[in-house]
Amino acid sequence: MNNVKELFNFKHIAMIAAGNLLVAFATVFFILPRDILSGGVTTVSIILSTFIPLSRVVLIAIVNISLFVVGAICLGKKFALSSLLSTFIYPFFVSVLSLLDTTPFSHIDPILSALYAGLLVGCGLGLVFRVNASTGGMDIPALIMHKYLSMPTNQCVMLVDTVTILCGLWIFGLNTILVGLVAVMASSFAIHWVSTFGGESAQNIMIISDKWPEIQQCLLHQFERGVTVLEGQGAWSNEPRPVLMCCINTREYGGILNAISAIDPHAFVIANTVHEVRGEGFTYAARTAAVLDEKAASKTKSPLPWHRKDSSAASASNGEDK
Numbered sequence: 001m002n003n004v005k006e007l008f009n010f011k012h013i014a015m016i017a018a019g020n021l022l023v024a025f026a027t028v029f030f031i032l033p034r035d036i037l038s039g040g041v042t043t044v045s046i047i048l049s050t051f052i053p054l055s056r057v058v059l060i061a062i063v064n065i066s067l068f069v070v071g072a073i074c075l076g077k078k079f080a081l082s083s084l085l086s087t088f089i090y091p092f093f094v095s096v097l098s099l100l101d102t103t104p105f106s107h108i109d110p111i112l113s114a115l116y117a118g119l120l121v122g123c124g125l126g127l128v129f130r131v132n133a134s135t136g137g138m139d140i141p142a143l144i145m146h147k148y149l150s151m152p153t154n155q156c157v158m159l160v161d162t163v164t165i166l167c168g169l170w171i172f173g174l175n176t177i178l179v180g181l182v183a184v185m186a187s188s189f190a191i192h193w194v195s196t197f198g199g200e201s202a203q204n205i206m207i208i209s210d211k212w213p214e215i216q217q218c219l220l221h222q223f224e225r226g227v228t229v230l231e232g233q234g235a236w237s238n239e240p241r242p243v244l245m246c247c248i249n250t251r252e253y254g255g256i257l258n259a260i261s262a263i264d265p266h267a268f269v270i271a272n273t274v275h276e277v278r279g280e281g282f283t284y285a286a287r288t289a290a291v292l293d294e295k296a297a298s299k300t301k302s303p304l305p306w307h308r309k310d311s312s313a314a315s316a317s318n319g320e321d322k
Contacts, residue, residue, distance in 0.1 A: 012131040016085045022124030023135070024093035030117035031183070032056055033106040037168035037176050038118065038183035039161045041067070041137040047167050057098045061091035064137060071140035075147065083136035086128060090135070110179045118183035122190025129195050138164065202277045203253050207244040207260060208232065209267035218259050219246050225256075247277050 027042050037043045045059035052059065068087040072080035105113070128135055142156035149156075169177050209215055212229075219225045230243040248256055253271065260267050 009131075012133065013085065015127050015131045016133050017089055019124040019127030020086055020090045020135070021093050022120050022127070024090055024097055026117040026120035026124070027060075027094055028097040028100075029102055029105045030108075030113045030120070033102055034108070034110050034113045034179075035172060035176055036110070036114050036117055036183055037165060037172060037180040038114070038121075038187065039138065039164055039180075043164055043168060043180075044138065047164075047171060050171055057091075057094055060094055064091050067138070067140045068136050071136060071143070074144045075140070079134065079143070082132070083134040083140075086133065086135045086137075111182055114179045114182040115186050118186025119190045121183070122187035123194050125187070126191045126194025126197075129191065196276045202247050202274045203250055204245065204247050204272045204274045205253075205256070206270040207246070207267055208241055208269075209244075209260075209264045211264040211267070212242050212244055214263050215260055215267065216244055218263060219244070219256070222259065223248070223252060223256060225252075247274060 030036065031038070031042055032046070035046055037046065041060055041063050042056075044063055045056045048059050048063070049056045054062075064087055068080070068083060071083065125135060138160055139157070142160045145151055145156040145159070151159075165177055165180070168180070207215055216227050216229065219227050225246050225248055228245040230245055232241040232243040233239065234241045246256075250273075257269065260269060
C-alpha cells in the first residue's frame, strides 16, 4: 500500500520524471551519436542495432519494456511498482528528444561526450534513487540472478555489465570501451553526489583521555558541538575509560585537534570520514549558548555511573568525619 501511495506522490513523480529526462537527454545527445558503451539498456540497444534493422530508439523501448515484463514476473509486484514509471517515461523522452537535430553533438570530442553523458546520467539516476525508485533496465537481469542463484547483488551487477561491455568490445573495439569507462566513472561520481545532496560531509572523532571532562567542556562551549559520552573499559587494565564521540565539520578538524592536544598531548584520537550527517548543528540551526549551559550543568549534576560510587563513598567519609 505504501508503494502505491509513493507511486502517485507528486514529488516522487516529478523526481522520477526529471531523472529520466536527464538520462534520456544524455542518451540522445551524447551517447548515441558517439556509440558510447557504458552499460545499461542503451548499450544493449547499440549492440543489437548492428544485427537488427530497427532504429536504436525503437530498440531502447523494446528492450526496456521486455525487461520490465520479465522483472514483474520474476521479481514480483513490489519491484514492478518501483520501476513502472521509469520503464515507460524513459523511452518516451528518448523518442521525443530524438526528433530534434543532434548533428552538432556528433562532432564533439568522444571523451567530452562520455564525460558529460556520465554526469547527466548519474544526476538523473541519483534523482530516481532519492525517492527509492528503480530505473529497471539492465538491473533486472542482475536482480533475477541474485534471487535465483543466491549470488551477491554487486557481483550480479558486475557480471551483467561485464558481459554487456565484452559484447561491445567484440563489435566496436577497445577504443570505444575505454571511452565508455569515462562515462561510467563520471556517472558513479554524480550518483553519489546527488544521492547524498542535502547532508553535510563531516568527521566523526572518538577521544580517549584521562582529561576527558576538560575536553568535553571544550567541545561543548568553545566549538559548540554536541558530545556523546560512551562507556568504555580498558582491556589491559580493566578500568573504566569513558570515550567521547563528536561529529564535526571537516573544516573544524584541525582546530579541534590542536585544542585536544593543548589539554592532553597524550589523548588517543580516532577520526573517520562521514559521508553524510543530518541533525542539529548540521542540517538544523546550531544550539544556543543557553541550551549548552543547561546541558553542561545537568551533566555536572548527574555524574557517570562509575563516578557515582566514588561520590557516595566520599559523602559517607565526610559524614563520618563530622
